[in-house]
Amino acid sequence: xxxxxxxxxxxxxxxxxxxxxxxxxxxxxxxxxxxxxxxxxxxxxxxxxxxxxxxxxxxxxxxxxxxxxxxxxxxxxxxxxxxxxxxxxxxxxxxxxxxxxxxxxxxxxxxxxxxxxxxxxxxxxxxxxxxxxxxxxxxxxxxxxxxxxxxxxxxxxxxxxxxxxxxxxxxxxxxxxxxxxxxxxxxxxxxxxxxxxxxxxxxxxxxxxxxxxxxxxxxxxxxxxxxxxxxxxxxxxxxxxxxxxxxxxxxxxxxxxxxxxxxxxxxxxxxxxxxxxxxxxxxxxxxxxxxxxxxxxxxxxxxxxxxxxxxxxxxxxxxxxxxxxxxxxxxxxxxxxxx
Numbered sequence: 001x002x003x004x005x006x007x008x009x010x011x012x013x014x015x016x017x018x019x020x021x022x023x024x025x026x027x028x029x030x031x032x033x034x035x036x037x038x039x040x041x042x043x044x045x046x047x048x049x050x051x052x053x054x055x056x057x058x059x060x061x062x063x064x065x066x067x068x069x070x071x072x073x074x075x076x077x078x079x080x081x082x083x084x085x086x087x088x089x090x091x092x093x094x095x096x097x098x099x100x101x102x103x104x105x106x107x108x109x110x111x112x113x114x115x116x117x118x119x120x121x122x123x124x125x126x127x128x129x130x131x132x133x134x135x136x137x138x139x140x141x142x143x144x145x146x147x148x149x150x151x152x153x154x155x156x157x158x159x160x161x162x163x164x165x166x167x168x169x170x171x172x173x174x175x176x177x178x179x180x181x182x183x184x185x186x187x188x189x190x191x192x193x194x195x196x197x198x199x200x201x202x203x204x205x206x207x208x209x210x211x212x213x214x215x216x217x218x219x220x221x222x223x224x225x226x227x228x229x230x231x232x233x234x235x236x237x238x239x240x241x242x243x244x245x246x247x248x249x250x251x252x253x254x255x256x257x258x259x260x261x262x263x264x265x266x267x268x269x270x271x272x273x274x275x276x277x278x279x280x281x282x283x284x285x286x287x288x289x290x291x292x293x294x295x296x297x298x299x300x301x302x303x304x305x306x307x308x309x310x311x312x313x314x315x316x317x318x319x320x321x322x323x324x325x326x327x328x329x330x331x332x333x334x335x336x337x338x339x
Contacts, residue, residue: 012052014055014084015052016077017056017078020070021068022050024068024070025046032050033046039060039067041063055082058075058082151192151195156205160204162185166181166185166212185212186212189208206239206243209235210240211248213232213235214236217252217255221255233256236251236252247281250279250281250284250290251289253276253279253290257273260272266300269297274294283317284317287317291310292314298310
């Protein structure tokens with residue numbers, strides 16, 4: 001028998017609803033067919049809902065909630081899950097689908113459940129990104145509580161995946177759209193930090209909160225909100241120190257160096273870039289970017305010899321990173337450099 005696919009409740013409301021439905025069903029020792037019979041639906045429909053493969057009807061969710069004694073937990077997740085299905089289907093169909101129970105397959109959309117994609121559907125004038133983002137982490141919290149553990153490996157892995165997605169969305173998503181999603185995720189991590197944790201799990205949460213704070217600092221800076229940017233950068237530094245994460249600390253200093261460059265404060269940028277390189281692990285993206293910042297600062301200060309030295313350092317750092325061999329801007333390709 002094929003192994004059931006493990007759902008990540010943090011990816012979407014539909015996945016959270018499906019994961020919770022599966023968990024409650026297995027706790028009560030019911031098969032999909034057994035639950036379907038108790039709720040008055042076919043077992044294959046129950047299975048498709050658990051996989052988040054179809055849009056469930058409210059009637060099915062309500063009957064499953066009663067059959068499993070869920071106390072309204074399943075039913076509470078149905079409105080945001082249904083709204084998510086509507087948002088996924090609307091662009092292709094031109095209108096929201098009806099609330100039916102025919103179990104048809106939805107069009108493929110790998111990004112539909114991503115917190116950043118959810119926020120992106122709510123551009124100014126189209127909705128409330130804060131409320132939507134908060135609902136995402138609330139769904140994650142419901143699933144976590146059902147697992148009956150404080151912070152398990154699955155919860156930590158889901159958080160770290162969400163952090164990577166949010167950091168990766170920064171270049172392509174307007175700050176005002178992404179900020180609510182990042183704040184909501186950091187708030188969720190902060191609530192978990194208030195609980196009882198092992199040292200290793202606490203450190204992973206501190207690092208996640210630090211990267212989210214640093215991302216907020218960058219987003220607020222891009223939005224022209226300097227006070228918020230500086231406050232979040234300071235938070236990232238404190239979290240990096242508590243976690244003992246050198247790369248996070250170096251990246252926070254690099255943010256300051258890049259802001260100084262943007263402001264035309266060349267001498268400040270130079271000092272920050274050098275200080276950050278002292279913190280950064282030798283073979284890290286932070287060390288690479290800080291060396292490039294130093295080169296830019298030297299160029300702006302009118303010292304081409306020092307700028308060339310900083311670029312050479314950047315090239316050496318780049319050579320130690322995965323995918324080495326691609327020349328940096330302003331440096332010669334390896335063959336030309338050797339000639």
